[in-house]
Amino acid sequence: MEYSEAKERYIEAWGSLGSSWGVNRTMAQIHALLMIATEPLSTEEIMEDLKISRGNANMNIRALLDWGLAKKVLKPGERKEYFVTDKDPMVLATQVAKERKKRELDPIVRLLDEVSAVQGEGKEVQEFKKVTTNLKGFAKQADSVINTFIQSNSNWFFKILGKITR
Template identity: 90%
Template sequence: MQYSEAKERYIEAWGSLGSSWGVNRTMAQIHALLMIATEPLTTENIMEELKISRGNANMNLRALLDWGLAKKVLKPGERKEYFVTDKDPMVLATQVAKERKKRELDPIIKLLEEVSTVQGGNEEAKEFRKVTADLKGFAKQADSVLNTFIQSNANWFFKILGKLTR
């Protein structure tokens, strides 16, 4: 397989994978392009490579910056903005976990804490309290695991993962 075909297939696959971690296809494709780039890329480089509009590129680069998956770099003597990403898979996984926790798990824990004080002695209210208490317990355990993962280093994580897969 030639490099150009492999690159295209990788970017397309990473774009599809992006929806699994809560980002849109184009955002993930830009991230894939940044991961394999040997030099920082400009918005124009990204637009040309992925054949997307300036608005689409800017919106998704802003989202990558918000997620902490890309950062701007400056080149001396240049006015253009350049973008890079960390290429370490553990850093990527940690950042995605941190953002998904913030965007998905933290709000549901807050909601479950709010609704757990529901009043009433009828069967529906009792069942509601039980189910939401169980969900809150599960969510807090997931939160604890994610916090441990986010604060861990790669050696610890892969050591534990290795034990689980034996």
């Protein structure tokens, strides 16, 4: 397989995978392009390579910056902004876990804290308390696991993963 075909297939696959981590396809494709780039890329280079509009590129680059998956870099003597990403899979996984926790798990834990303290009597109220309290306990356990993963180092994680997959 030629490099250009492999590159295209990789970027497309990474774009499809993006929806699994809660990002849109174009954002993931830009991330894939940055991961394989040997030099920082400008918005224009990203637009040209992926054949996307300036607005689409700018919006998705901003989203990558917001997620902490890309950084701006300056080249001496250049006015353009350039972008890079970390290429370490553990750093990527940790950052995605942090963002998904912040955007998805933290809000539901806060909601469950509020609603599980519902006042009242009766069968429905008791069932509501039981279900929401159980969900809150599960969500807090998931939060603890994610926090352990985020705070871990790659050696610890890969040792555990190796034991699981054997």
